[in-house]
Amino acid sequence: VYDGDTPYKDRTRLRNHGRLLITNPDMLHMSILPLHGQFSRILSNIRYIVIDEAHTYKGAFGCHTALILRRFRRLCSHVYGTNPSFIFCTATSANPREHCMDLANLSELELIEKDGSPSSEKLFVLWNPSIFPRNKPEETAKAMSCDGDAADQSPSPLSEVAHLFAEMVQHGLRCIAFCRSRKFCELVLCFTREILAKTAPHLVEAISSYRGGYIAEDRRKIESDLFGGKLCGIAATNALELGIDVGHIDVTLHLGFPGSIASLWQQAGRSGRRERPSLALYVAFDGPLDQYFMKFPNKLFRSPIECCHTDSQNQQVVEQHLACAALEHPLSFQYDGKHFGSGLSNAVESLKNRGILSFDPSRDSAARIWTYIGREKKPTQRVSIRAIETERYRVIEKSSNDVLEEIEESKAFFQVYEGAIYMNQGRTYLVESLDTKEKIALCKIVNVDYYTRPRDYTSIHVTGDKTTYAFKVPKNQLEKTTAQAQACSVTTKWFGFYRIRKSKPYGVFDEVELSLPSYSYQSQAVWIQVPESVKSAVTKENLRSGLHAACHALLHVVPLFVRCNYSDLAPECANPSEQGYFPERILLYDRHPGGTGISAQIRPFFTELLKASLDLLTSCCCSAETGCPSCVQNYACHNEVIHKNTAIMIIKGVLEADKLYFQDESSSILQP
Numbered sequence: 001v002y003d004g005d006t007p008y009k010d011r012t013r014l015r016n017h018g019r020l021l022i023t024n025p026d027m028l029h030m031s032i033l034p035l036h037g038q039f040s041r042i043l044s045n046i047r048y049i050v051i052d053e054a055h056t057y058k059g060a061f062g063c064h065t066a067l068i069l070r071r072f073r074r075l076c077s078h079v080y081g082t083n084p085s086f087i088f089c090t091a092t093s094a095n096p097r098e099h100c101m102d103l104a105n106l107s108e109l110e111l112i113e114k115d116g117s118p119s120s121e122k123l124f125v126l127w128n129p130s131i132f133p134r135n136k137p138e139e140t141a142k143a144m145s146c147d148g149d150a151a152d153q154s155p156s157p158l159s160e161v162a163h164l165f166a167e168m169v170q171h172g173l174r175c176i177a178f179c180r181s182r183k184f185c186e187l188v189l190c191f192t193r194e195i196l197a198k199t200a201p202h203l204v205e206a207i208s209s210y211r212g213g214y215i216a217e218d219r220r221k222i223e224s225d226l227f228g229g230k231l232c233g234i235a236a237t238n239a240l241e242l243g244i245d246v247g248h249i250d251v252t253l254h255l256g257f258p259g260s261i262a263s264l265w266q267q268a269g270r271s272g273r274r275e276r277p278s279l280a281l282y283v284a285f286d287g288p289l290d291q292y293f294m295k296f297p298n299k300l301f302r303s304p305i306e307c308c309h310t311d312s313q314n315q316q317v318v319e320q321h322l323a324c325a326a327l328e329h330p331l332s333f334q335y336d337g338k339h340f341g342s343g344l345s346n347a348v349e350s351l352k353n354r355g356i357l358s359f360d361p362s363r364d365s366a367a368r369i370w371t372y373i374g375r376e377k378k379p380t381q382r383v384s385i386r387a388i389e390t391e392r393y394r395v396i397e398k399s400s401n402d403v404l405e406e407i408e409e410s411k412a413f414f415q416v417y418e419g420a421i422y423m424n425q426g427r428t429y430l431v432e433s434l435d436t437k438e439k440i441a442l443c444k445i446v447n448v449d450y451y452t453r454p455r456d457y458t459s460i461h462v463t464g465d466k467t468t469y470a471f472k473v474p475k476n477q478l479e480k481t482t483a484q485a486q487a488c489s490v491t492t493k494w495f496g497f498y499r500i501r502k503s504k505p506y507g508v509f510d511e512v513e514l515s516l517p518s519y520s521y522q523s524q525a526v527w528i529q530v531p532e533s534v535k536s537a538v539t540k541e542n543l544r545s546g547l548h549a550a551c552h553a554l555l556h557v558v559p560l561f562v563r564c565n566y567s568d569l570a571p572e573c574a575n576p577s578e579q580g581y582f583p584e585r586i587l588l589y590d591r592h593p594g595g596t597g598i599s600a601q602i603r604p605f606f607t608e609l610l611k612a613s614l615d616l617l618t619s620c621c622c623s624a625e626t627g628c629p630s631c632v633q634n635y636a637c638h639n640e641v642i643h644k645n646t647a648i649m650i651i652k653g654v655l656e657a658d659k660l661y662f663q664d665e666s667s668s669i670l671q672p
Contacts, residue, residue: 001022001023002014002015002018002021002022002023002027003022003023003024003026003027004026004027004030004216005216005220015038015039015041015042016041018042021042025057025061025064025065025068025385026385026386028068028072029064029068029324029380029383029385030380030381032072033068033071033072033075033324033328033380034324034327034328034378034380036075036079036328040080043075043076043079043080043082044080044081044082045082046076046080046082046084047084047085048084048085048086048087049069049072049084049085049086049087049104050086050087050088050089051086051087051088051089051100051103051104052089053089053090054088054089054090054093054096054099054100054103054308055090055091055092055093055096055099055262055266055308057103057308057310058099058308058309058310059310059564059565059568059592059596059597059598060386060592060594060596061385061386062103062308062309062310062311063310063311063312063314063317063596063597064317064321064383064385064386065103065310065385066102066103066104066105066310066312067312067317067318067320067321067340068321068385069103069104069105070104070105070312070321070339070340071321071324071325071328071339073104073105073339074325074329074336074339075328075329078329078335079329086100086104086106086109088100088103088109091115091265091266091269092262092263092265092266092305093262093305093307093308094304094305094306094307094308095307095308096111096113096308097109097111098307099307099308099309099310102310102312103310103312105312105338105339119272119275120272120275120276120277120278121272121277121278122268122271122272122277122278122279122280123277123278123279123280124268124279124280124281124282124301125279125280125281125282126282126284126293126294126297126300127160127164127281127282127283127284128283128284128291128294129156129157129160129283129284130284130286130291130294130630157255157256157283157284157285157286158184158187158188158191158255159191160283161177161179161188161191161253161255161283162188162191162192162194162195163195164177164253164281164283165177165188165192165207165233165235165253166192166195166196166199166200168233168250168251168253169196169200169203169206169207169232169233170196170199170200170203172232173232173250173251173279174232174233174247174248174249174250174251175232175233175234175249175250175251175252175253176233176234176235176236176240176246176249176251176252176253176267176270176271177192177233177234177235177236177252177253177255178236178237178238178240178252178253178254178255178258178267179235179236179237179255179256180237180238180255180256180257180258180259180565181237181567182211182212182213182237183423184255184256185209185210185211185235185236185237186209186211186235186423186424186425186426187423188209188235188255189207189208189209189235189425189426190423190426192207192233192235193207193426203232206230206231206232206233207231207232207233207234207235208222208225208226208231208233208234208235208425208426209234209235209236209425209426210222210223210226210234210235210236210237210239210240211236211237211239212237212239212386213405213406213407214405214424215403215404215405215406218425222234223246226246226247227246227247228247229247234246238258238263238267238565240270246270248276249270249271249272249278250271250272250276250278250279251271251278251279251280251281252267252268252270252271252278252279252280252281253281253283254267254268254280254281254282254283255283255285256283256284256285256287256290257282257284257285257287257289257290257293257559258565259559259564259565259568260305260306260559260564260565261300261303261304261305261306262305262306263565264282264300265305267280268280285629285635286628286629286630287556287629287630287635288553288556288557288616288620288629288630288631289556289557289559289560291630306562309597309601310597311595311596311597311600312341313341313342313343314594314595314596314597315343315346315347315594316522316593316594317594318340318341318343318344318347319347319350319351320379320382320383321383322340322344322347322348322351322357323351323356323357323372323374323376323379324379324380324383325340326351326356326357326370326371326372327372327379330369330370330371331344331348331357331369331370331371332367332368332369332370333345333348333365333366333368334366334367348370352370355373355374355375356372356373356374356379357370357371357372357373357374358370358371358373359371384408391408391409391439392406392407392408392409392412392439393406393407393409393412393416393439393440393441394406394439394440394441395407395416395422395424395431395441395443396440396441396442396443397429397443397444397445398432398442398443398444399444404424404429404443405424409439409519410492410519410521410591410592410593412439412441413454413456413492413494413516413519414454414456416431416434416441416443417431417434417441417454417494417497417514417516418431418432418433418434418514419431419452419497419512420452420454420497421446421448421450421451421452422441422443427445428445428446428447428448429443429444429445429446430443430444430446430448431443432444434516436516436517449501449502449503450499450500450501450502450509451499451500451502452497452498452499452500453497453498453500454494454496454497454514455494455495455496455497455498455511455514455638456492456493456494456495457492457493457495457573457575457577457578458490458491458492458493458570458573459490459491459493459575460488460489460490460525460572460583460587460589461488461489461491462486462487462488462525462527462587463486463487463488463489464486464487480607480658480662481528481603481604481606481607481658482528482529482657482658482661483526483527483528483603483606483607484526484527484528484603485524485525485526485599485600485602485603486524486525486527487522487523487524487525487595488522488523488524488525488589489520489521489522489523490520490521490522490523490589491518491519491520492518492519492520493518494514494516494518495513495514495577496511496512496513496514497511497512497514498510498511498512499511499512521593521594522593522594522595523589523590523591523592523593523594523595524589524590524595524596524597524598524599524600525587525588525589525590525599526587526588526589526599526600526602526603526606527572527585527586527587527588528585528586528587528606528610528654528658529584529585530543530547530584530585530586530650530653530654531653531654531657533653533657534649534650534653534654534657535584537649537653538646538649538650542643542646543582543584543646543650544574544582544641545574545641545642545643545646546643546645546646546647546649546650547572547574547582547583547584547585547586547647547650548571548572548573548574548582548641548642548643549627549632549642549643549644549646549647550586550613550632550647550650550651551571551572551573551586551587551588552571552573552632552633552634552637552642553613553616553617553631553632553647553651554571554586554588554609554610554613555569555570555571555588555634556613556616556631556634557609557612557613557616558588558602558609560612561602561605561608561609561612562598562601562602562605564598567591568590568591568592568596568598569588569589569590569591569598569599570588570589570591570636571587571588571634571637572585572586572587572588572589573637574640574641575641576638576640576641586610586650586651586654588602607655607658610651610654610655611655613651614648614651614652614655616631617631617632617644617647617648617651618648620644622644624644625643625644625645626639626642626643626644627642627644627647631644632644632647
């Protein structure tokens with residue numbers, strides 16, 4: 001094993017004598033490629049590259065991995081004269097051959113698809129808290145917090161998972177509770193520990209949480225404790241979905257749909273791996289997709305798994321990796337176009353203008369060699385391959401000076417700001433100060449009866465430029481839509497936060513103003529214009545709230561058509577504190593800086609998404625003007641300025657306008 005945890009004293013021996021290295025894309029990027037001279041024995045004789053769990057290399061991470069593999073193949077070819085064969089393994093991809101060829105830039109690949117893996121009995125339970133007696137609104141607010149009396153309240157998805165989690169570990173069953181966000185992960189741990197404190201105090205420390213953001217030492221300790229049996233249960237995000245051997249698991253719990261059928265099966269596959277019977281328990285939220293699967297379980301169990309896509313031509317990522325590649329070995333248009341594609345010339349020109357690359361002017365343009373001259377001694381250290389962002393905030397416990405977490409810059413102000421309540425490993429901290437220059441948040445551990453929620457607004461400006469990823473439309477997919485996928489700029493402003501009490505009387509008891517810098521980044525969006533006929537049929541205020549609701553509804557149905565995580569996309573939302581202009585469009589955008597290609601993948605399916613959204617809204621029996629979580633409300637939004645019936649009218653109008661447009665286009669083509 002050669003990874004970040006391999007002791008330095010062992011590395012020379014492994015490089016000099018190892019024949020099989022087990023590593024990861026991070027180590028390839030940070031160590032093996034930039035220090036390739038130290039690996040010359042291996043690279044000069046390399047025959048095979050084996051990539052396990054190939055379906056995980058999608059989105060932002062897949063984009064980076066695709067460029068790392070191109071850098072790797074380039075070095076093998078240019079410097080060491082080798083051309084290794086690739087072997088990919090995946091159990092959950094509908095397009096494994098196409099995806100893997102794109103991932104490693106291969107011209108041919110043989111597909112082996114007969115499954116001979118051993119399997120044992122798995123019981124799969126669908127658990128729907130929405131059919132249980134309803135909480136009152138104030139009790140629902142309490143259920144979404146981390147409260148000492150959580151175990152005594154009426155059912156909510158969070159409290160149900162906590163009860164089930166506690167029940168499993170009390171029966172001696174090893175369990176992973178999968179949660180789809182870091183916040184839910186911390187809340188489930190907190191709820192479950194409170195239940196165990198009353199029913200089985202000796203098990204309180206036998207459960208933990210595991211998610212992105214934790215420092216490496218903490219993650220390794222949790223992995224070791226789970227594998228060694230010190231921990232019998234863990235609340236985790238998809239960071240524990242695969243790859244890490246945690247020993248035998250009896251039960252997996254799933255808090256809400258993880259974003260794709262493939263991810264659900266991958267998570268459920270963590271249990272029962274040693275040919276022993278196992279249990280998977282999917283606990284549904286009120287949201288439309290969860291409730292859809294509760295009502296129609298065959299759609300979950302009999303639907304094909306989704307395709308994987310990778311944006312290997314993302315301009316921002318290509319430029320980052322070209323800087324790294326130039327330091328490893330000088331770049332050449334003549335020889336490197338086959339590795340980095342048609343965007344090589346523009347990317348090199350951009351890097352030259354930024355003072356990162358230079359060339360020898362004595363050579364003619366065809367034979368020009370580009371070398372790295374950037375200020376960074378190790379440009380790989382500035383490229384975070386697990387997210388496109390390179391800037392991060394460190395969360396530090398004030399008294400011990402321990403680093404608790406590193407948070408991506410685009411997410412930092414949602415979690416840490418002066419006065420925020422921050423959670424880590426089930427413990428509650430108060431953020432006392434935030435240094436935006438040094439990117440440090442100082443906090444102290446506290447015991448309070450409230451939590452906080454930021455108040456923010458995100459505006460989207462479509463620049464009109466083409467997206468960097470030209471999505472190939474499947475042969476059987478009719479691309480009849482006027483929707484567009486284009487580059488955009490995303491700007492988020494934070495103007496305050498709520499303090500929300502967890503004990504009676506529940507709810508907001510204080511509003512605090514914030515003064516934080518806005519955060520902007522370039523991304524990609526997919527959108528469709530609302531026709532004049534619709535705009536003239538509704539009032540200006542209703543149009544604004546109807547568009548907001550329509551964007552929410554569209555987001556809800558995306559996972560039915562395109563494989564993605566909930567964190568990959570966001571809808572355009574109206575600012576409740578402003579009454580001004582709101583763009584007359586239905587829009588979704590990529591939440592990662594630079595974009596991940598999801599918007600471009602959605603565009604060919606936009607008409608189908610609109611139809612599915614309309615079905616969702618018209619089939620929901622709620623009567624409220626603002627809808628409900630099963631149709632237009634979104635747990636990540638404040639859900640203000642929303643109008644369900646206007647959303648129905650808008651979507652119908654957009655579909656009708658698109659239909660007429662293509663009818664007119666067909667008629668004009670048939671004209672002599």
